[in-house]
Amino acid sequence: MSAERIYRLLLRAYPPEFRAEYGREMVLLFRDQCRDGDVRTVGFWARVLWDVARSAPALRAEAWWTPGRENTRTLEVIMKLAAMLTVLGGVLGILNAGVEWGAALTGTIGGMHSLSLVLGVFASALLLAAGAAILRPTPRGRQAGRLALLASLVLFIAARLLFPWMSVFSQLVGIGLPAAFLIALYWPSKATPSGAV
Amino acid sequence: MVTKRRASPPPEAYLPLPPATFHILLALADEELHGYAIMKDVAARSEGTVRLCPGTLYGALKRLLAARLVEEGGERADPERGDERRRYYRLTQLGLSVVRAEARRLDAMVRAARRKKLIGVRPA
Numbered sequence: 631m632s633a634e635r636i637y638r639l640l641l642r643a644y645p646p647e648f649r650a651e652y653g654r655e656m657v658l659l660f661r662d663q664c665r666d667g668d669v670r671t672v673g674f675w676a677r678v679l680w681d682v683a684r685s686a687p688a689l690r691a692e693a694w695w696t697p698g699r700e701n702t703r704t705l706e707v708i709m710k711l712a713a714m715l716t717v718l719g720g721v722l723g724i725l726n727a728g729v730e731w732g733a734a735l736t737g738t739i740g741g742m743h744s745l746s747l748v749l750g751v752f753a754s755a756l757l758l759a760a761g762a763a764i765l766r767p768t769p770r771g772r773q774a775g776r777l778a779l780l781a782s783l784v785l786f787i788a789a790r791l792l793f794p795w796m797s798v799f800s801q802l803v804g805i806g807l808p809a810a811f812l813i814a815l816y817w818p819s820k821a822t823p824s825g826a827v
Numbered sequence: 828m829v830t831k832r833r834a835s836p837p838p839e840a841y842l843p844l845p846p847a848t849f850h851i852l853l854a855l856a857d858e859e860l861h862g863y864a865i866m867k868d869v870a871a872r873s874e875g876t877v878r879l880c881p882g883t884l885y886g887a888l889k890r891l892l893a894a895r896l897v898e899e900g901g902e903r904a905d906p907e908r909g910d911e912r913r914r915y916y917r918l919t920q921l922g923l924s925v926v927r928a929e930a931r932r933l934d935a936m937v938r939a940a941r942r943k944k945l946i947g948v949r950p951a
Contacts, residue, residue: 658863658913685886
């Protein structure tokens with residue numbers, strides 16, 4: 631197998647978009663290196679392997695985090711799954727509040743508990759609406775989703791403060807889910823100029 | 828129709844530059860070069876201490892193009908090598924300002940080290 635063929639195989643470690651843009655140039659450069667250096671030495675191949683091992687993962691990571699690149703489809707799938715999970719969380723929250731309400735009607739129910747149940751129902755409905763809004767791939771849908779998530783988070787925290795015996799599952803769904811989603815929605819959009827080079 | 832032009836950050840916002848990036852910009856400071864010529868220029872100027880390989884070089888060029896410090900200067904065959912067409916790269920005005928700012932920063936550091944007598948006095 632020729633040195634160039636081996637190098638072409640090694641190029642597969644790079645992201646497809648990068649290969650499409652610079653693959654030909656890299657092969658030309660490698661050909662020049664082979665012409666001017668001794669391709670049969672261990673040192674030459676050690677340098678080539680070290681270069682691929684060092685630069686390919688970094689470029690893959692960049693491709694993953696850069697919006698509008700090959701990661702877009704994967705991110706969209708993740709966002710859709712998370713949005714569906716949020717819808718499911720909202721439905722479960724409403725059902726849970728309904729069951730608790732039904733159980734409470736048979737016995738005694740405090741004013742704070744009933745208020746926290748009402749808040750929980752509203753927060754779950756907002757969670758459901760947020761999931762549905764994020765499923766719509768428009769900036770307006772995403773913005774509405776963010777607002778609904780924030781409102782849902784505030785209501786759940788208020789319900790938790792009013793009713794400290796809220797189950798761990800409810801807290802996880804009601805507080806953890808919107809908080810994680812809000813972080814995911816805001817996180818990837820920052821890049822500094824020095825990070826760009 | 829009025830189009831909004833995104834203002835470039837000041838050159839200092841890009842500093843400090845990674846050594847490989849500085850060497851690439853330095854190589855392109857006076858002429859446009861293709862990848863292999865950049866590599867050879869860097870190796871010669873650094874007396875072999877900085878050796879750029881294809882992945883590192885094109886990874887850095889990709890970032891420099893994205894940051895608009897470098898632009899493509901078209902494709903043509905190298906008269907010295909006389910084979911396939913190669914893509915040439917050149918500095919942009921912003922790239923020139925950035926490499927100048929980095930050179931000034933490094934110069935200030937070297938002068939500080941010299942004042943502390945950590946390195947030799949500059950010959951007259």
